[in-house]
Amino acid sequence: MCCLSKEKTMRVTIDADALRSDIRDKSVKVLDIRKEEDYKQGHIPGAINFPLSNLLADDSPDKVVQYAQSFGIDDETPVVVYDDTFGALASRVAWTLQYIGHEDISLLDITFGTWKKLGLETSVEPPSLGKKTHSLKLQPEILATAEYLMPAKEKGAVLVDNRERLNFLEHHIPGAINIPYRMLASNQNVLRPKEELKRLIQNRNISPGSEVITYCGSVGTLSGLGYYALKSIGMENVKLYVRSFKEWNSLEKPIEKQNDANYWDLSAE
């Protein structure tokens, strides 16, 4: 039983064909993390709208459990999340559900934009929601806090900043390495194939057993994607510093930067 549930959580992403068949079987709850107005224009059939802003307004575990229950998600319900923001918003929601103890959750491996481009079916019908009961079993081993970072780092944890390169050069948490979120995706999919991601990690001399903590600019979206990229290649000990650099900065913790270079002036924006 334990092994079975582990196998389930290994399914970090799900492809469109598998999701479509799960939808036909009505064996899955699909969450659409886009804004309400975008959702209303059309969404994957049966998907429930759960804009990220709703979650961020109150992401306390109790509130998240309430959300899950109101969507008809119980402890055993397979959940698939998608967005139109290269999987980052969906990742943040997925991580949050995982944090309250939900085990069976996957990212759709393409964005809604790609889904549409592929000509797959969409719907404007609102789904029917039946209330279910969901337990609360917090998973603190996937969460990192500001206090946790430096001691963990001293014990060998790798701190990964998933913001874009120029932001990273401008300032970052001391000792962090940069894996910009754009590195994680391939042309079509929100995550690169496993063998490519593995190579990127190997090139950095990070061993599969390492503890890794991801963070980004403010609310843990880009680093949520970073979290799932690492999970997808079988890394077990990955944590998300969900309050990310925004909190770190506001706590006036030490910051590192790449000094004496005007890299911003290379941008043609």
Place this chain on the structure above:
Amino acid sequence: MPKPKINWAKVEESEKFAEMVKLFRQGKINRDDFRRFRLQHGAYGSRMTDDYSMIRIKIPAGEVYPEQIEKIAELSESFSIGNAHVSTRQNFQLHWVALEDVSEVMRGLTEVGLTSREACGNTVRNVMCSPIAGVCPDEIFDPTPYAMAATRFLLRNPMNQSLPRKFKINFTCCEKHGMARIADIGLIPHKVEVNGKSQNGFKIFLGGGLGAQSFVGHHLEEFTSDEDLLYTIISVIRVYDRMGNRENMARNRMRYLVNELGWEKFQNIVLKERAVVRATQSVVIKLELDKTSEVLRKVSISSEMPSHPTGFPRWLKTNAVKQKQPGFSIAFLTLESGDVTANQLRIIADIAREFSAEGRIRNGFAQDIVFRWVRDEDLPKLYARLLEAGLANPGALTMASVIGCSGTTSCNLALTNSHRLAKEVQRKFLELKLDEDDDLRDSTIKISGCPNSCGQHEIATIGFYGGGGRLGKDMYPLYTMSLGGRADEKAMLGLICMKVPTKRVIPTIIKIVEIFKSEKRPGETLDSWVHRIIDGNGGPNVKSLNDIKELLKPVVVAPTIDQDKDFYVDYGNDGSYHAKTGRGECAA
């Protein structure tokens, strides 16, 4: 759709690179050996850190295909800063790539046949060729196949893996367009009659180059037949490899060897070497010239166009010229200091497919991009497309198209932010519509962030190189200004005029234009006026460069830091200026 004809890549090199980075990080290879390896494969260290690289992607003859441009866009988003940079030697550069990802970028490049191999280091660098070769109204024949064949022969060739220093080869189309006299080997197509038969060949110039000390190249011989071309290139490289200075880093380019030996002696050695090379090659070696004639595509434009796009006449005047082939034009795309975003690159790739009958682009000599084989009647639509993408800046072929090296944005040697300054000057020129002024059209502004000449300041009408100045104990950024540089058949290096504080560069240029306007004779351009003065034929008010200097003095006066704090701050910085450099790995 045309596909790249030559695959320059080798996938093993990316695997090897990844392996070497790991060994280096584990301390199993020393820093100097690793640096040599890294440079050989086209990756520089970045300003103040070896943890990031600038990857230089070689574009032989500047010729690049849409799928290659799209790949560069993708790689810049994944591993760089979402921007690429077009260099003055027709390369694409990706900045601030993590050392650990360089191998991934190389791997991506191999998918589209590109390489960064020998783009840096003590090797033969990208072989350049005029971006309008093949369509230039003044050319005798198209030198592009020769540039490609020379690259094919030299890339990864053991003979040039460890030269005393870098080595540059430039092909041009004609006397007017190009840089034949400021390269180690510069070549201009030439034709002679031999026994009533017309023979293709080149005028070859040796030992030119820009740097802390610059030289104009020497003409090797009246005519070098194309059969002798490869022998000549091999001979020059062999002589340089044998005799060049390997001790003193500051004097080991070939131009110093030529200067030390004296031209006649060097010329003799090269000609003798060529006789030996010719006589002792055990196998006849030849350049593999691609002589298949180009098949032009039928172009069909789907772009919608507003009936009268605003700004079109100005753009047409300053960015487009007619080809030698009737009915077709060349359109130049000017980029601010050569910078272009990933999205813009994708649009450029689309435009090449849609508008160019040859279905590809060339990188130019001026950090610019060139569309050729555009039907004259399609130019308004092309302009409208560029406008949408923010790529329709006018002034590409005018003084408004300013060159700026990478400066303190990424280079270890830079003293000033020349990159940003070039952008600022270009913006000011366009704002004042100086690009439309015919008197300024054939003049140039080029800016380097240090005395090394990656920004090519010495061949500019108005050239600048960066440094630091001081008033009391306060330091401020400044540039040394030279006037009268040229790279054409009357090639000469600019003469140093005076020091100009960074924040006075724009007012100084504008003042020079003003002085010129009040002094010029009918029909005279800025460039020809400056040369009249240098030649000693100035007017009553401005007789010499010294007189120009006198008139500029009030513009360049340094205020105290209390009077003007901004004067002491370089572009792109918050705090006061301090000169700071790291270890150089060489240039641009």
